[in-house]
């Protein structure tokens with residue numbers, strides 16, 4: 001396979017060319033397989049709201065052409081001579097980060113996602129000076145440090161959303177000591193990250209409330225995802241009844257919203273953990289946190305160690321994601337539906353089963 005891939009280094013991905021965010025086929029060259037590199041034939045790739053933010057330049061940092069996709073599951077088709085972690089034929093995952101400095105405090109503490117020299121899986125520049133491109137493509141080359149074997153008990157397409165959405169909720173629950181049974185938590189925004197939040201928090205034995213912008217997802221949240229309570233954020237009576245009741249809120253809303261109504265739902269020492277990428281200042285008055293010693297924090301994906309642990313946790317607990325599979329030809333419709341909150345609950349692109357070339 002090595003020599004075949006050497007000869008077939010050109011791959012096709014689907015790239016955004018400008019802030020319209022419209023994706024279309026794009027050919028580019030993968031780097032030569034280095035000693036620590038793993039060449040992955042992409043099988044499936046989840047579609048995260050961050051892909052919308054990046055493709056549409058919501059953060060003002062987008063570089064084009066950009067092939068998004070960072071919930072990647074694929075088959076190893078070639079490995080560099082020093083790769084020991086995976087073998088050809090293994091089903092592996094890759095996520096948001098594909099590089100780090102390995103020397104700073106964060107890297108030494110194995111929380112490489114907080115390395116200031118992190119390299120993003122797309123919309124970034126790799127150590128060889130070439131743009132990184134993501135998983136909406138036939139193949140990727142990834143350093144073995146940022147690749148994990150998918151446990152055999154997880155279906156590959158089910159595992160894709162875990163590589164961003166899953167670890168994004170697992171990491172703060174672990175880090176902030178919120179894993180013990182009996183806690184009362186809330187997941188705000190029932191989308192890709194939020195639905196994994198409900199499942200993971202329930203599997204930890206928590207009482208889970210969904211805080212949603214509408215009543216539309218109530219039945220699914222309660223009957224299919226296993227939530228214990230459902231709160232519509234605009235319903236003042238429901239909100240008032242929930243004051244002082246929660247140990248934590250994981251807030252995944254990707255748009256500006258006030259924080260004070262949600263801070264009031266926390267118990268003393270409760271934590272509001274912000275996950276959404278919002279490019280606008282949020283506001284709160286200080287008594288909203290002082291009178292209750294409350295914490296507002298943020299959290300960014302999770303480390304490779306936490307990702308491995310989370311995959312094992314999901315396998316052990318039999319957790320699956322709720323996905324809608326699409327072909328690459330449907331990616332623009334999927335991105336548009338994601339942006340208008342019309343997905344239950346993660347699109348996953350069947351990359352290997354799609355026609356990628358024009």
Ligand SMILES: NC(=O)C1=CN([C@@H]2O[C@H](COP(=O)(O)OP(=O)(O)OC[C@H]3O[C@@H](n4cnc5c(N)ncnc54)[C@H](OP(=O)(O)O)[C@@H]3O)[C@@H](O)[C@H]2O)C=CC1
Nearest residue numbers: 049050189190191192193212213254255275276277300301
């Ligand atoms: N911190 C991190 O490491 C990570 C951050 N993110 C970020 O988290 C956010 C959520 O990602 P993801 O779960 O993929 O997104 P989704 O679009 O799948 O879910 C977001 C949910 O937020 C709610 N919502 C409320 N207001 C809006 C609005 N104006 N537009 C859209 N949704 C709204 C909806 O739930 P409801 O109908 O229940 O109100 C929606 O389903 C994004 O900003 C993403 O970039 C993603 C992954 C990692």
Ligand SMILES: O=C/C=C/c1ccc(O)c(O)c1
Nearest residue numbers: 048050059096164277300301
């Ligand atoms: O989906 C994963 C990435 C999330 C993310 C979080 C924060 C931020 O500033 C980003 O650009 C992306």
Ligand SMILES: [Zn+2]
Nearest residue numbers: 048050164165
């Ligand atoms: Zn993501």
Ligand SMILES: [Zn+2]
Nearest residue numbers: 101104107115
């Ligand atoms: Zn570092």
